[in-house]
Amino acid sequence: MHAHETTVDGVGSARDWWEQRYAERDGIWSGRVNAVLADVAAALPVGRALDLGCGEGGDVVWLAEHGWDALGVDLSVTAIERGSRASVSAGVEEQTALVAADLATWETAARFDLVTASFLQSWPVEIPRAEILRRATGFVAPGGHLLVTAHAAPPHDDLPAEMRDYRFPTPDEDLTALQLDSSWDVVAAELRPRTATTPDGDPHEVLDSVVMVRRLHG
Ligand SMILES: C[S@@+](CC[C@H](N)C(=O)[O-])C[C@H]1O[C@@H](n2cnc3c(N)ncnc32)[C@H](O)[C@@H]1O
Numbered sequence: 001m002h003a004h005e006t007t008v009d010g011v012g013s014a015r016d017w018w019e020q021r022y023a024e025r026d027g028i029w030s031g032r033v034n035a036v037l038a039d040v041a042a043a044l045p046v047g048r049a050l051d052l053g054c055g056e057g058g059d060v061v062w063l064a065e066h067g068w069d070a071l072g073v074d075l076s077v078t079a080i081e082r083g084s085r086a087s088v089s090a091g092v093e094e095q096t097a098l099v100a101a102d103l104a105t106w107e108t109a110a111r112f113d114l115v116t117a118s119f120l121q122s123w124p125v126e127i128p129r130a131e132i133l134r135r136a137t138g139f140v141a142p143g144g145h146l147l148v149t150a151h152a153a154p155p156h157d158d159l160p161a162e163m164r165d166y167r168f169p170t171p172d173e174d175l176t177a178l179q180l181d182s183s184w185d186v187v188a189a190e191l192r193p194r195t196a197t198t199p200d201g202d203p204h205e206v207l208d209s210v211v212m213v214r215r216l217h218g
Pocket of ligand 1: 055
């Protein structure tokens with residue numbers, strides 16, 4: 001077991017926990033793009049995109065459908081296989097790549113015009129999230145953007161027991177985690193309310209933390 005994989009009684013590593021979660025059923029997420037990413041990406045010139053903790057690939061597929069070359073990375077092999085199948089179903093497999101890896105150690109020589117992390121949060125098995133976000137700044141090309149969207153509050157009332165003690169990040173905490181120097185511009189670091197729908201189709205309010213920064217030069 002690696003040092004960063006905190007164990008919780010009966011749960012094991014973050015990888016095991018997420019694998020179990022994905023094994024519960026086919027398609028644990030909606031498959032639709034996350035609203036904040038869609039808003040942000042639609043306003044940028046297309047290029048190369050990297051999605052950190054891409055899950056079942058909803059954002060990766062959407063990015064590819066909108067002209068981006070998109071790479072998704074996730075800890076769960078099951079999620080990555082689903083993302084690959086989704087990209088084939090959408091006819092964008094040539095524009096997408098999906099990789100199963102731990103972002104605490106994953107490396108690439110590539111640089112991206114947009115690096116995005118949507119709800120890269122893990123409970124009850126913590127991940128070194130601040131370190132993963134700091135490392136993500138190194139993947140951004142000069143002129144490129146990093147977007148970090150997180151649940152800033154519980155996403156619904158019916159929280160599973162293991163999520164009740166989870167500490168939700170603030171925009172300031174996520175911005176601080178990036179450890180930016182003067183070669184970055186902060187475009188946004190704010191809370192954004194959003195109307196989401198439950199699996200039963202009922203609308204409810206959720207609160208996202210949105211941090212968007214831009215690398216000015218190398
Ligand atoms: C709440 S889900 C969000 C999935 C997707 N971004 C979305 O918005 O639907 C968090 C994802 O982060 C992944 N994850 C957690 N720790 C990770 C790590 N260390 N490296 C890569 N992925 C990780 C999990 O496997 C899971 O798919």
